[in-house]
Amino acid sequence: MPDQPRFELYAYWRTSATYRVRVALNLKGLAAQERFVNVDAGENRGEAFLKINPLGGVPTLVEAGFPPLTQSAAILEYLEEIAPNPPLLPSDPHGRARVRSLAAMLATDTHPLITPRIKRYLMEHGFDDAAWRAWQIQWFSTGLRAVEQRLASESQTGRFCHGDTVTMADIVLMSIIVVVRVFKIEVAGTPTVNRIAALCEAQEAFAKADPMRQEGAPQP
């Protein structure tokens, strides 16, 4: 009989931040029972989920006996600390800083701009569907092109964003790529990003985390 999974991951099929945690768990071989929270239907604001995470955010990673873990960047660092292999950060401090910086360009500077609460606010304050779509395209493009500029010009870029193994930077990059695809947005002029994305997708840890393969995703 298989062991009880160590973690429960409260998740929504589409969210970029949930995808990051899913990939990291897969890469490190950590078992997690995923619990579907229908964010579009407001379940993350429902009584049952607020008992687990009073702030209503997904992803929330629950480990029996401990407070729930929130915020994808904090969860990735946590998983790296408790399960160091395979490493998702390089071993030298400057390399680690570069990986975290690349990840933050998308997880901090880009993704928070494109979340449901921002959409709700803008739609209530003068945006229509076309204006929202232009907003999405603006920030996804800005973020991905800035990362492209660094990846294409910095010598530490290898087969992946940093050297020849997967790091947190690749995980966050892919978390944006898969969401851009869900929204059917094309960002031109990012050949290095595209090359790395193809390599990541060929790995089972990434492929099986894809939003379209999760509970709740629209049927093709």
Place this chain on the structure above:
Amino acid sequence: MPDQPRFELYAYWRTSATYRVRVALNLKGLAAQERFVNVDAGENRGEAFLKINPLGGVPTLVEAGFPPLTQSAAILEYLEEIAPNPPLLPSDPHGRARVRSLAAMLATDTHPLITPRIKRYLMEHGFDDAAWRAWQIQWFSTGLRAVEQRLASESQTGRFCHGDTVTMADIVLMSIIVVVRVFKIEVAGTPTVNRIAALCEAQEAFAKADPMRQEGAPQP
């Protein structure tokens, strides 16, 4: 004769992310020569600065012989690794995850919404000054109240955000408080935040990083 500072910090007086790095350097006793980049005048997009950081972002931390370090969260983690004392993260992985999560609630979920490029875009797409101010108030209030809810209810909160010593969570919290003040915004209903802010401000490492005490700040 004092040693040449190890770092140059390219900085702008008002930016929240620069403040975080300034405080961490102060707390760890690391010397840095601050270089003023007038973001409001577009100097971060000028040829001279783009040679240092091709993406034009501040803060940028430069250490001779290494690529420039960018993104405040990555820089704080870097400083923690090269100068572990005093620690800005607790020693246990769950505690570290909590501190990073609290920090991300403001550095990731809140601050990127209130940056000059977002203002520029919204003002070009239908916002006026009043709409921009309502937007600022909305996201600063949402972020600070969410942090208040956690600080007030979670047992790990101590004199500071996590236990009785300063962590990255306090640094990021204060980086939002000082900017909220620059914009003369009042967020009500955050007594725990206010209590911790008062303690931080009493420390010289925070006080001397205050935006109003930096080169380029408006005269009182």
